[in-house]
Amino acid sequence: MIMGFExxxxxxxxxxxxLLYIVGWILLIPIKLIIKLIWNGVIGGAMLLLVNLIGGIFGITIVINPINALIAGFLGVPGVILLLILQYIL
Known part of the structure; x- marks a missing residue:
């Protein structure tokens, strides 16, 4: 009886x-996604600023509006490159 109780x-x-591991894992995934989105937003915003500062010398600028900010924020550096390519295509 004592052995069964233990x-x-x-x-x-x-x-x-x-159960604690599973709950922690479920809660950790959204936190990683939020951190990644924040990081991409910071890098994308810095790249937009950098392109406008340095590119202004060469006549290359990207207008900063809500749509461009969202693209650069979600995609980061590839988003800024996409905006540059789209600007010259359109």
């Missing part, structure tokens, strides 16, 4: 640890 406690702890 086994049930060990199983309860193991189940609790597994």
């Amino acid at each position: 086994l049930s406690i060990i199983l309860a702890y193991a189940f609790g640890l597994i």
Whole structure:
């Protein structure tokens, strides 16, 4: 009887640890996504500013409006390159 009681406690702890791991993993995924979006937004905004500062010397500028800011924010550096390519195509 004593051995069965200890086994049930060990199983309860193991189940609790597994459940805690699963809940932590589920909550961690959105945090990683939010951090990635914030990082891309910062890098994209810095690239827009850099392109306008340095590119202004050569006549290459990107108008900063909400749509361009969203593209640069979600995609980061590839978004700024996309905006430059689209500007010269259109």
